[in-house]
Amino acid sequence: MFEVYHPVKGELFEVIDNKGNIINQEWFPEIDDSTVLKAYKDMLFARTVDLMIVSYQRQGRIYTYPPNYGQEAVSQAVASQVDVENDWVVPAFRELPLYLAKGAQLRDVFLMYMGDEKGASWSESKRMLPISVPIATQLPHAVGLGYALKMDKEKHVVYAFVGDGGTSTGDFHEAMNFAQVWKVPVVFIVQNNQFAISVPFNTQSGADTIAVKAMGYGMKGIRVDGNDFFAMYSAVRDASDYAREGSGPVLIEAVTYRKGAHTTSDDPYKYRTKEEEEEWDKKDPLKRLKYYLMERELWNNKDEELLLKTFKKEIDQAFLDTENSMSYELNEVFDHLYADQLGDLIRQKKRYKEFMEWKAKRQESVQNK
Amino acid sequence: MFEVYHPVKGELFEVIDNKGNIINQEWFPEIDDSTVLKAYKDMLFARTVDLMIVSYQRQGRIYTYPPNYGQEAVSQAVASQVDVENDWVVPAFRELPLYLAKGAQLRDVFLMYMGDEKGASWSESKRMLPISVPIATQLPHAVGLGYALKMDKEKHVVYAFVGDGGTSTGDFHEAMNFAQVWKVPVVFIVQNNQFAISVPFNTQSGADTIAVKAMGYGMKGIRVDGNDFFAMYSAVRDASDYAREGSGPVLIEAVTYRKGAHTTSDDPYKYRTKEEEEEWDKKDPLKRLKYYLMERELWNNKDEELLLKTFKKEIDQAFLDTENSMSYELNEVFDHLYADQLGDLIRQKKRYKEFMEWKAKRQESVQNK
Amino acid sequence: MKIMNIVKSINNALDLMLRENNKVVVYGEDVGVEGGVFRVTEDLQKKHGVERVFDSPLAESTIVGSAIGMAIAGYRPVVEIQFSGFAYPALDQIISHMARMRNRTRGKFTSPVVVRMPYGGGINALEMHSESMEAFYAHTPGLKVVIPSTPYDAKGLLISAIESDDPIIFMEPKRIYRAIKQEVPEEKYAIPIGKAKVLKKGNDVTMIAYGAMIRECQKAIVMAEKEGVDVELIDLRTIYPLDKETIADSIKKTGRVVFVAEEPTSFGVGSEIMALANEEAFLSLEAPPKRVTGFDTIVPYPQGEHFYMQTPEKILFELLETARF
Amino acid sequence: MKIMNIVKSINNALDLMLRENNKVVVYGEDVGVEGGVFRVTEDLQKKHGVERVFDSPLAESTIVGSAIGMAIAGYRPVVEIQFSGFAYPALDQIISHMARMRNRTRGKFTSPVVVRMPYGGGINALEMHSESMEAFYAHTPGLKVVIPSTPYDAKGLLISAIESDDPIIFMEPKRIYRAIKQEVPEEKYAIPIGKAKVLKKGNDVTMIAYGAMIRECQKAIVMAEKEGVDVELIDLRTIYPLDKETIADSIKKTGRVVFVAEEPTSFGVGSEIMALANEEAFLSLEAPPKRVTGFDTIVPYPQGEHFYMQTPEKILFELLETARF
Ligand SMILES: Cc1ncc(C[n+]2csc(CCOP(=O)(O)OP(=O)(O)O)c2C)c(N)n1
Ligand SMILES: Cc1ncc(C[n+]2csc(CCOP(=O)(O)OP(=O)(O)O)c2C)c(N)n1
Ligand SMILES: [Mg+2]
């Protein structure tokens, strides 16, 4: 695949068109209907979570949130084939379908964006790092995880994500180079969603594609339609097979579009047009997969309506549960920084408690007046 | 040129062979004999300086020094055509022929490695930055200088140097990308001398060539025999014409070999063989150019002998003058850090003087006993 | 005069300097079209063109590094780091080059870059968005570090920063970006770097702070007054170089010092203030100088941030202890 | 027992830990074949193989960043930064991730990386090769900062660092890498992190130092003795967390403090020691705590370095002033 779709050609690897028709039978993945249907449902679930979080945010019940809207197929393609126990996932921050597949709970996602660290560690999920706030700085970690897999002779892979903006950073470059020199089993997936906040790809990058950057590292690379679930699925499978066999890392450029705002604090109409959005809307990954499924009578609008209802109920319940059980103790601030309790932290915590007592007494005495 | 020798082909751009015969007439530069002869003499001068510094170092008269030995043609190709007044030079630290062409004095070079900052600013030379101690961190500066040239509508270029090791750094990547996005007139020249201290190129880089990295930035790039003065001259000319016209930056990979030690503190036989050195010795840039000149009766061994004598005398004189006129005052430590004199620094300087007085008195009183 | 908040007064200072000096350029992530994520550079690209006000790729090291190059060539770049927590990739360029170019070249090349960065907590943001690591910069020889606390000062200090021949770290208290409004002249004026300001005279305790903490201190001082404690409040405005005279004079008068900041306590700006109190006013000290500063921890996520932040009450608690020592 | 210098004792500690724990890996620029530019890792690749002791590309950020990944996966990477002045490109990984991974994930993932870096001046090197910016790390929540001053301590502290579940910045006084020789046991032993050591008891002044400055202090102390001043010398060994008890006990006894270090004076480790003296021993202080530290300048090139460095005589000069205050 990586020779046929060699990045030097600048070609886009696609498998279905905007209407869900197979246009590239040769590279259509071996995948059974139930997996496809599950993928669709999972993406729909993630999208519903996204939309509901945005509405909670509008109600002031959640802080700033970065939606995945429009990009779901990219990480779903990994979600559908990841080894939940053994592969490592190194997120950027727009891979919701994958977080959930890997065992993250809705509660984690809510907590994270309600401003509680307890969400960041994905509760019981295995081998998935927290989202990375400083852009692209997670990629070196992926290299190290890959090195560990290699040393331990585990035939698993690391899936590492980053955005188009992230490819401009030094850490992207260093990590790509280390990965190739050390031949570690890492699949790097760049979600090229055309923007880094307001900055469009042509202001971000000198190259026309991100896939071509692989060449600068002697690495395999491919440019994939990231809104085409099947194309992404095939690319991820070939890449992870390649990596798992010990041949080295692969760079996948997933060409997609951030349909929503950068975060809930952002107004995209400052920097892009409705027309552009409408153009990309035709390539929406869920729409395309739905066409595919409906054509095969695996899905219909009624199924969707029903499912959406269940989803909404489930999500709302989880959100209410989270809201109702929130708590944040002083200990949370101190107790996870070091393996042991440092004297300085013990003193600072103690002092804070003294202040709290003083404050309580003071309020009492004010009230008694 | 950049299409013919496109980096994707992995070809090496050469013009003469190891015996100085022209093997690529088409790309032989338009250059007159006197320029070639001068280039040879300048390279010979630089090499002589290098060798003498190494011997001064052995005598304990100079500190650690990184020789240019074997790499002279790379920066000489720029030196022979640089606009001394107007082009910017952003050095790494192995471009001695160019420093001298650009107006640096031997005294500067000596002072630098004798441990005096006064050497670092190249006295009266125009538009040349100091050598860069932290590897590759100078490349972003080159981008900024290029941006300034562009804003000021000056048709000049920036020549920026870095080593093969330097290409692994984040700053290399960021600078290359910025340069292409901003289309600044910068010619990046990577001296691929096969080693970063002890680390060979294949441990350093995932890619087979450095030139191919240009593709990751949508930049023009070319892989040149850096020990072939004519090839380097042609490449530098085409690259700087391209940049000067406003078409954007170019990356030149100059394939060369560090014939000497990394620095005078290094022992290369820990990590490479005499055989390898002998192989590369055949490609020595001075030898090749000398063959070329002798073939045309522009030069002979006697000329060389005579010239070397003059060089040695000149260099030794300059070194003695430098040694004899060295001085380093307390003020040097304080007076160039800020535009104005900060209170803290004034106080610290004053306190130091009090200490000096106390010390002098104390020594006196000890002597008087 | 016009009523401005800090966002507006900084925008105004940039606008004015862009107009006055064609060597001034302004760039960073989202600085151009978007006008910055906090809208500090709003409309500047429209007014001054895409060559002078523009978006850069997402790469902090080269944002600063390229600015150093421009500055060497005679430009006056004012670059924005989106949040001070994302300045860390630029620390190498800041420490190794921006701070040293003049010294390294004995004054031949200089790097009068202004690096603007919103800093501090209190805006309900995720990790890395609430950092107060000004001590890093203050400890780096070759830099000056400026932090305004009002719209008026922000404008005057930024103008001085742009006109300064030295590199400046200009940290903006994002928590009060829009919270404080004030009359600000529309014309150009400068406030000298390196001069603290005594915001309130007082005799019992010297309180030292800067940025968003000034407002919290002022609230604490009102409360303290009711308890009979008369506080002198100093707004540092410049962290390096410290205005040692103003600080020492005040401490000599009051004999007591309380320092308030968001930074982690240990090895911070507060430590230097404690040292200064000793070195400059040892014999006047009547109580141990005190730090009311952040824990030695990561700034918690929003749900826990109230534990970390200095509130008027917490300041009062510590202030009273010092006053009554 | 064997006579070792610091280079050898660190090499010995690494060798021992590589042998004992197959999760230990050692890498960095020139660390493998070459054995490090200071030969600290000499022969380790031969002994333990190229998979466990190896050269990395020239990229400090990812040297540290990849180590974080390995550590999360259960490894114990010990990475070398060739000189502490080249650690700045890695500061982002150190501050944003290495120091925070545990806190961020509530302990689920940890990053017990050891970052070794030679630091300090006095070796006649060019710019950037003589830095002493330990205060950066000390001010960064989540790190521990260790600096040995003898071969014996270097080995014991490095073993503790590798076994620690926290990330450690391990700074090596390169100036005395080979200058001090000492009997060092060949077997494994650990010296606890966070514990200072009283190297000499004394009653008049508490002198606090670490790394290469210990030796200079010892020389100064001998001279001071002749002047009738009896100094207590504390080797910090750990910069963060400070051993406040040991320090405070000593200050309470002597009432006088002199801190000696190579770092720039302002906002440094010394500032924190001054603060500590006040917070923990205010009522005992008989003289202003004093810093004998570097200027707030760039460490000069070799020709000017003697102005910058703390010499026994300069230490004595300041010490006498404090003793006689
Ligand atoms: C190092 C760093 N610089 C700046 C930011 C602020 N920031 C957050 S998201 C973002 C844009 C990221 O763009 P991209 O990598 O394309 O990801 P996307 O948001 O499009 O998914 C920026 C600049 C950051 N988080 N980290
Ligand atoms: C950021 C940084 N890391 C490490 C070093 C130490 N160091 C000095 S030269 C060098 C190797 C440089 O290799 P290369 O870029 O190939 O240049 P060359 O020495 O071969 O000319 C290293 C690692 C440094 N100066 N800067
Ligand atoms: Mg993007």
Ligand SMILES: [Mg+2]
């Ligand atoms: Mg090299």
